[in-house]
Amino acid sequence: MGFLIVVIILIVFAVLMIVSMYNSLIKLRNQVKNAWSQIDVQLKRRHDLIPNLIETVKGYMTHERETLQNITNARSQAMNATGVADKAKAEGELSGAMSKFFLVVENYPDLKANQNFLALQEELTSTENKISFSRQSYNDQVLFYNNKIQMFPSNILAGMFNFTQEQFFQVEDKADREVPKVSFQ
Amino acid sequence: MWELIQANRRKSMILFVTMGIALVLLGFLVGSYFIPNGGGFFGIIIALFIWFVLSLISYFSGSSILLSISKAQEVTPEVHQQLFNVVEEMQIAANLPKMPKVYIINEAAPNAFATGIKPENSAITVTAGLLSRLNRDELQGVIAHEMSHIVNRDILLMTFAGIMLGSIVLISEVFLRGLWFSSGTSGRYKSSSSSNSSGQGQMIIMVIAIIFAILAPILAQLLYFAISRKREYLADANGARLTRYPEGLASALEKISSSDLDLKVANKVTAPMYIVNPLKKKGMKLADLTSTHPRTSERIKILRSMSGGANYLNYQEAFSLVKGKGSRIIPPSGLKDNSNIQIKQPSAEQPGIDKVKAKRSLGDIMMTVNKYAFITCACGLKMKVPPDYKQPEIVCPKCGRKNHVPFEDIAAIASAAKGINV
Numbered sequence: 001m002g003f004l005i006v007v008i009i010l011i012v013f014a015v016l017m018i019v020s021m022y023n024s025l026i027k028l029r030n031q032v033k034n035a036w037s038q039i040d041v042q043l044k045r046r047h048d049l050i051p052n053l054i055e056t057v058k059g060y061m062t063h064e065r066e067t068l069q070n071i072t073n074a075r076s077q078a079m080n081a082t083g084v085a086d087k088a089k090a091e092g093e094l095s096g097a098m099s100k101f102f103l104v105v106e107n108y109p110d111l112k113a114n115q116n117f118l119a120l121q122e123e124l125t126s127t128e129n130k131i132s133f134s135r136q137s138y139n140d141q142v143l144f145y146n147n148k149i150q151m152f153p154s155n156i157l158a159g160m161f162n163f164t165q166e167q168f169f170q171v172e173d174k175a176d177r178e179v180p181k182v183s184f185q
Numbered sequence: 186m187w188e189l190i191q192a193n194r195r196k197s198m199i200l201f202v203t204m205g206i207a208l209v210l211l212g213f214l215v216g217s218y219f220i221p222n223g224g225g226f227f228g229i230i231i232a233l234f235i236w237f238v239l240s241l242i243s244y245f246s247g248s249s250i251l252l253s254i255s256k257a258q259e260v261t262p263e264v265h266q267q268l269f270n271v272v273e274e275m276q277i278a279a280n281l282p283k284m285p286k287v288y289i290i291n292e293a294a295p296n297a298f299a300t301g302i303k304p305e306n307s308a309i310t311v312t313a314g315l316l317s318r319l320n321r322d323e324l325q326g327v328i329a330h331e332m333s334h335i336v337n338r339d340i341l342l343m344t345f346a347g348i349m350l351g352s353i354v355l356i357s358e359v360f361l362r363g364l365w366f367s368s369g370t371s372g373r374y375k376s377s378s379s380s381n382s383s384g385q386g387q388m389i390i391m392v393i394a395i396i397f398a399i400l401a402p403i404l405a406q407l408l409y410f411a412i413s414r415k416r417e418y419l420a421d422a423n424g425a426r427l428t429r430y431p432e433g434l435a436s437a438l439e440k441i442s443s444s445d446l447d448l449k450v451a452n453k454v455t456a457p458m459y460i461v462n463p464l465k466k467k468g469m470k471l472a473d474l475t476s477t478h479p480r481t482s483e484r485i486k487i488l489r490s491m492s493g494g495a496n497y498l499n500y501q502e503a504f505s506l507v508k509g510k511g512s513r514i515i516p517p518s519g520l521k522d523n524s525n526i527q528i529k530q531p532s533a534e535q536p537g538i539d540k541v542k543a544k545r546s547l548g549d550i551m552m553t554v555n556k557y558a559f560i561t562c563a564c565g566l567k568m569k570v571p572p573d574y575k576q577p578e579i580v581c582p583k584c585g586r587k588n589h590v591p592f593e594d595i596a597a598i599a600s601a602a603k604g605i606n607v
Contacts, residue, residue, distance in 0.1 A: 038277065122267050123266075126270035130273065133275075133277040133278040134277050136278070137277070137278075
């Protein structure tokens with residue numbers, strides 16, 4: 001009799017453990033999704049702002065057709081990209097094209113005095129910042145979630161219910177590439 | 186980040202209990218001085234009642250009282266788009282669930298503060314002078330510092346500490362003054378009513394009560410100042426971490442502290458809230474121990490000595506570099522922070538802000554906050570129309586053209602923006 005009670009208690013305990021583990025996995029996956037939608041909002045915002053920007057500067061920058069064309073191309077590629085890794089790559093290229101463009105702007109004092117352009121520049125700078133800040137929090141969430149999936153005992157449950165690893169949003173950055181590599185030879 | 190909030194909560198509890206004991210003790214001593222038999226408990230009840238009422242008032246209307254004392258006005262994004270953008274960026278960086286409200290004080294002295302006991306209904310206030318002087322990176326540094334106060338629950342901690350301090354000061358003040366005026370009569374009453382031995386006990390209680398009533402406010406105040414200084418360092422550390430650019434905050438602090446303008450709306454009670462002590466002339470001469478803020482030059486030096494990254498560990502290293510080996514500021518849990526946060530490059534745009542430009546933009550910001558309309562005439566003249574101008578059209582003083590006054594449009598935009606925010 002006493003043995004039976006112990007067994008029942010153990011079973012109830014195990015079931016409760018599994019339920020809470022499953023719920024925490026679901027919660028983490030939703031947090032990752034939520035963090036991703038935060039980035040997505042900002043990416044869309046940037047895509048919407050770029051045509052306005054091109055329209056505003058076209059009249060001033062007649063000699064910079066190539067720079068503007070680069071931005072337009074990078075934008076359409078970024079808009080067509082699917083999946084986290086592809087998006088990250090395309091958006092990284094768009095960021096690169098934008099920063100090149102803002103360097104070129106330095107040569108056009110008339111443009112820098114245009115109120116409309118200044119407002120657009122502020123919006124784009126802010127959107128760029130928001131992308132990088134929300135990227136940070138997305139990657140933090142992904143790291144947390146992936147760790148949970150790989151670690152015992154939650155990895156068993158993750159395998160049973162098809163929790164797959166999420167990808168990091170990594171933008172290829174010049175600064176990232178310059179990090180010295182350590183070799184063990 | 187989370188560990189820091191936890192540490193802060195623990196500290197709030199310790200502070201709460203320590204100051205609470207001091208308050209109860211003070212109430213007991215004062216009570217038993219005035220009413221020798223069983224007055225101690227009466228004193229405790231009165232002390233707790235004062236504390237309770239003050240807490241209730243500040244809990245339910247704390248930020249609105251502070252904001253109205255400081256003459257802060259809530260503004261919509263149209264007034265200063267960049268400010269709103271920067272606040273939103275920092276909200277994302279700090280993972281705050283809701284955007285804080287944004288207030289502007291129409292004064293030329295640069296400064297800023299954050300209010301709100303809960304992060305969900307917090308507010309960030311800046312002065313018009315701050316907006317006109319700082320560039321984007323510096324503004325971001327200041328907002329990140331304020332956002333850290335909100336996220337770290339510093340406002341809750343400082344409010345509780347402030348209320349305790351206030352109650353203790355109030356009770357000892359009343360007691361000491363009461364003593365001064367009533368010493369003659371109560372002395373006579375006691376000597377006739379009590380026996381010899383309890384009279385001696387009464388004497389002892391009286392001496393202890395007087396000493397305690399003098400010491401308690403001073404000690405509580407020193408404790409309060411020490412906590413306030415520590416919170417400022419921690420908010421700097423967190424601000425640098427959020428922006429990944431310590432130089433922005435450092436150069437903002439430099440600009441704020443180099444201003445010799447006085448912030449008229451600040452007083453002794455609200456001074457600890459600000460990012461840099463607004464009561465400069467008084468603050469400078471006081472010793473370090475009795476100051477609500479660390480020396481700004483030191484804060485700047487620490488931020489500028491941060492190298493290799495912008496996490497808590499980097500700040501701690503810079504802190505011990507400036508303040509001497511062994512001095513700690515970040516709690517041990519924060520030092521486990523090994524996240525690789527590289528210091529970012531300054532933003533590309535940054536037209537230099539010279540004095541003339543700053544003055545002009547200060548005027549523009551103040552007028553926008555006061556709901557002036559800006560009309561640019563076809564001849565290029567910019568007209569500033571006060572909000573009580575009633576005619577639908579205005580004649581340009583330079584070329585004589587008639588211009589439409591868009592007050593209805595502004596009102597429509599403002600109400601639309603309000604509808605979205607709610």
